[in-house]
Amino acid sequence: MDAARSALLPTEEAQALLELTAELGAKELAPRAAAAEASGQFPRDAFRLLGRSGLLGLPYPEQYGGAGQPYEVYLQVVEELASSWLAVGLGVSVHTLSCHALAEYGSEEQRERWLPDMIGGDLLGAYCLSEPGHGSDAAHLVTKAQPDGGGYRIDGTKAWITHGGEADFYTVLARTGEEGPKGISAFLVDAGTEGLSAASPEHKMGMRSSTTAQMRFESVRVPEERLIGEPGQGFEIAMRALDHGRLGIAACAVGLAQAALDAATAYARERVQFGKPIIEHDAVGFILADMAARTEVGRAAYLAAARLRDKGLPFSRQAAIAKLHCTDAAMQSTVDAVQVLGGAGYTTDFPVERFLREAKVLQIVEGTNQIQRMVIARSLARG
Helix, strand or coil: CCHHHHHCCCCHHHHHHHHHHHHHHHHHHHHHHHHHHHHCCCCHHHHHHHHHCCCCCCCCCHHHCCCCCCHHHHHHHHHHHHHHCHHHHHHHHHHHHHHHHHHHHCCHHHHHHHHHHHHCCCCCEEEECCECCECCCHHHCCCEEEECCCEEEEEEEEEEEECCCCCCEEEEEEECCCCCHHHEEEEEEECCCCCEEECCCCCCCCCCCCCEEEEEEEEEEEEHHHEECCCCCHHHHHHHHHHHHHHHHHHHHHHHHHHHHHHHHHHHHHCEECCEEHHHCHHHHHHHHHHHHHHHHHHHHHHHHHHHHHCCCCCHHHHHHHHHHHHHHHHHHHHHHHHHHHHHHHCCCCCHHHHHHHHHHHCCCCCCHHHHHHHHHHHHHHC
16 A cells, blocks of 8 residues: 555554554455465455454454444455455455345344354355346345245245355345345355255356355345344345445456556566657557546545535435446556557466456446446435
């Protein structure tokens, strides 16, 4: 993290937190990323390390074992992690999203019982919303949770679940009532519950160390105490969580864009053509300038949305704008980084080809960028 960014952090504690994150990223994450991505090895030990370092419960209250940090600070931690290893930064965002329903909608008894373990560092979460036939159309999901002897029995399949089969707990959205958004409820399901299983992981073009799999619910019985919020409140819970999750993805995208900029700039300073480093040629220097501008604007966008959230103000439109801009910017900047490196950028000798493959998924997860445009347009229509 550069001195200018550090100086803008709200407290000395936040500065120390970001310095710790940068150190962990440089020493423990970045050196392992390429090999793990090539082999598809899930970095469970990396999340345990982050948990022991206090980085898995940053935005949640200290009374439950969290760090009580504002979203403005938490998101910069996510960005820093993503700049070292995107799968880990995104994993922290997903874990935070998985805790959101309980933290904001759970009863005090539920929070006291489960939240400390969920954010304490030893457990990892996953978020089960999307389904094979209902990705962006979350209001019409078909996984059912039917009343069953003082609890519920869940049947169905969830798709594209980050940490699927690796997580210790799952926040699950299932239908308990009528068709449409009013019939959906939220549940906290332990990974060891009978009838819950993971399919084989998806084979992806990037983010291979981040396991993505379908989750199968076959007569999964959960007690009534694991219903989060009121019956039928699940869609509201999910949409509120996605506003927060979109900011996490925006921060991840800025981290990836920053990594691409750093790699391309370092190469351009060293590579000599026509008697001088290529960064001194306008054709290359202007590409890098555009990359830097996109990255800075993206960071400002997600931080502006986070500050609204921290003040308790509406931020849904700003979250959608941040997710849209930052992920499109990351996609373009990783393309540009490969171009700056030329033929070398197309090889696995340098990380930018991996950055390019990883960037694409950020335009898809937590609502595709087409969905973000719909959210923004509808907000404008309402005035």
